[in-house]
Amino acid sequence: MHERFDEDVVALEPAKVLIWGFINDIFRAEPGKMEETKQRIQSGYKAMVAAAEKEGIEVILATEVSIRGEAGFANWAASVIGDILGKTSYQSMINGHVKEVNIWLKDFARSKGITVLDFESLLADSDGTRKSEFAVDDGSHLTAAAYATMSKYTQDALQAGRTANEVK
Known part of the structure; x- marks a missing residue:
């Protein structure tokens, strides 16, 4: 996302930009390189915010959303068995990393x-x-x-003119 920011956002000269999304970076992280991936996500956000601010574009950030396990009995059963065996599910692992980056994102904002x-x-x-x-x-x-829920929430929050610490 950061690599395309100048062309896809800055060049269009918007008044505001909503920056949201990093789940694919988490999904695609190479084994053993998750910390490096999270650092790269943070660096990308910092660079996009700096580029927008330099051009006078108001920045709005959004936290990433968690995932659910795949639907179906087999997936549910595997999750239950994994819990019994003390294993961390793929869903829990992904969500843990998402939550960590979201905490950083809120602090940064x-x-x-x-x-x-x-x-x-x-x-x-x-x-x-x-x-x-x-x-x-x-x-x-x-x-x-x-998407409908997020759109309504976003419109309501921005129309109300809420600030960084008020949007929940």
Whole structure:
């Protein structure tokens, strides 16, 4: 995303930009290189914010959303057995990294006075996993209902003129 930012955003001279998304970086991280991947995500966000601010573009950030396990009995059973054996599921591993970067993102936004939209909390159930109505059967992709919910939330938050520490 950072590599395309100048061409896809800055060149268009928008008044505002919403920067959201890093889940594919987490998904595609090479084994043993997750910490490096998270550092690269953070560096990319810092660079995009700096580029936007340099051009007078107002930045809005959004947290990444968690994933759900794939639908189906076999996947549910594998998850239960894994829990019994003390294994960390793929879903839990991904969500843990997403949460870590989201914590950093909120802190970064707060330090810069940037509005941050908390999509993670908006779409999550009580355990932090994405609600089933917001996940297609693969557990990764968002449903139309998720996009509608995020759109309404974003419009409401921005129309209310909320600041970085007010958007929940």
